[in-house]
Amino acid sequence: MKRRIAAPTEPAAECSELTRSVRWSLAGLSLTMLLSALGTSIANVGLPTLARVFEAPFQDVQWVVLAYLLAITALIVGVGRLGDIVGRRRLLLGGIAVFTLASGLSGLAPTLWLLVAARAAQGLGAAVMMALTMAFVAETVPKARTGSAMGLLGTMSAIGTALGPPLGGALIAGFGWSALFLVNVPLGILTYVLAHCHLPADRNAATRADARFDVFGTLVLASTLVAYALAMTIGRGHFGPLNVVLLLAAALGVGAFAMVETKVASPLIRLTTFRDPALSANLITNGLVSTVMMTTLVVGPFYLTRALGLDAAVIGLVMSVGPVVAAISGVPAGRFVDRFGARPVILAGLTAIATGAVGLSTLPATLGIPGYLAPIVIVTAGYALFQAANNTAVMADVPPDRRGVISGMLNLSRNLGLVTGASVMGAVFSLASAASDISTAPPEAAATAMRVTFAVAAGLILLAIVIAVAARALTVRSASIDDGLRNRTR
Structure with a gap:
């Protein structure tokens, strides 16, 4: 199919064609978001099977x-900037192709470590x-309509996350x-075709004199992020000497990166x-909110x-409620953003998450499953x-030559x-339970750990609210000062 890009001077009658093109573009972008989320969630359910097939320890x-996960974390900012320089369309098409090819190689890998290498390529x-x-x-x-589009992408990410475990289980069984x-x-092939046929052509950003890719800075940042991610994952919540060394390396890496970027x-x-x-x-608030959302899953x-x-089947059913609510509420949330603006909706969302976290800290102990589900629905x-x-607030006014890196x-x-x-929040839960092994903790210890963990989570969201309100006040004050200076120079 040949892509058609409307000229700026086309008459209004062509608007319907443009609208259809936008819808097909969003379909391709939605599948892109779905695939990246599915790649994260679908593999977890297969770990016991892989351990048995490859005769390997956990x-x-x-x-x-x-x-x-490490490939995504280490490279996401660098590839975003690279897209700003070489062209986002051609790089996105390359990313979809790499993801699709690496998926095939993962499925055909004859050894565990070749599978790990293919998964790293899939993460790229x-x-x-x-x-x-x-x-x-x-x-x-x-x-x-930016808010609605962002809500749609959030919905597709939630669907990918929710679909992974049940789809993975069915695929392994069959x-x-x-x-x-x-x-x-x-x-991946379908996503590539949609993106190739309907995404807008790249502008020649690479012809600008200042459009150079910061290779050294990218390597320093990637190393720093890998050190931090490994410090947070090795030991599964139990910090040892290696975790401390990795955290120190990450802290030094932050300083080194800042120094490199000034040069x-x-x-x-x-x-x-x-x-x-x-x-x-x-x-910052995005990181805090993501920390709390992962807490609900862990x-x-x-x-x-x-x-x-509860047994495993009931737990799976209860745990599926959150992703389902996210999938249902994503598009309506985007419409709220379009109607009321990003800032009020950010505060409304943070307030709801804080309320749900307080509910998770207090209600399950007295109301059981309903006391768990109601706050989860509010949080999600x-x-x-x-x-x-x-997402709308961040991306709304970004200059075209920085959209990739800011999105990254x-x-x-x-x-x-x-x-x-x-x-960290898994460690908080374990410490609050005062049990040597949380998987065998008595009910009272698990209930206490739940109260403490989500009290901490509620505190994190209150901190996010304070940060959001303070930033808004600083922005308004800065705008007022700029207006006053402009009035004086007239």
Whole structure:
């Protein structure tokens, strides 16, 4: 199919054709978001099978998941910036192709470590897809509908997350472990075709004199992020000497990266970017919210098992409620953003998450399953509101030559929050239970750990609210000062 790009001078009669093109573009972007989320969630359910097939211990098999996550975390900002330079369309098409090819190689891998290598390559493709998908929204969707588009992408991410475990279980039962990865091949081909046929052509950003890729800065940042992610994942929540060394390496890496970025002519991340209080607040609150959302996924199964005594089938059903609510509420959340603006919806979403976290800290102990589900619904609906509004606020006014890197930073803050939530909040739950092994903790200990963990989670969201309000006040004050200076010079 040949792509058709409307000329700026086309008459109004051509608007219907443009609208259909936008819808097909959004279909391609939605599948891109779905695939990257599915790649994360579908592999977890296959780890026991992979351990048996390859006769490997869990410590080795977990690298099938870690390799994918580490590749995304390390590369997502760099590939976003690369898209700004070489062209987002051609790089996104390359990312989809790499993801699809690596999915096929993963399914055909004869050894565990070849599978891990293929999963790392799949993570590279996913990093490109995640970094550039939101960057394309500003180029394909009218500004008045940006919130709805962001809500749709959030919905597709939630569907991918929710679909992974049940789809993975069905594929393993019916076709074997290879199907976990081979299922992405036809979906990847369809995504590539849609993106190739309907996404807008690249502008010649690479012809600008200052458009150089910061290779050294990218390597330093990637090494720093890998050190942090490994520090948060090795030991599964139990910190030892290696975790401390990795955290120190990450801290040194942050300083080294800041020094490098002040020396290069075309930095990967302009440090002056963080002087914008609104953007900095959006990134920090995004990380805090992601930390809390991961807490529900990590802590939930332990609490439902130990405190409420539920079996695996019921736990799976209860845990599926959150992703289903996210999938249902994503598009309506985007419409709220379009109607009321991003800032009010961000605060509404944060307030809902805080309310739900307080509910998770207090209600399950007295109301059982209903006391767990009601706060989860509130937290997840609040997350859908926050995600649509926060993504819109970050990407709304970004210059075209920085959309890729800013989108990468936004996704990075989310990934770091997920990694931190899985480790730190899991450790909080374990420490609060005062049990040597949380999987065998008595019901009272699990209930106490639940109260403490989500009290901490509620505190994190209250901190996010304070940051959002303070950033808004600073932005308003700065705008007032600028207006006063302009009036004086007239």
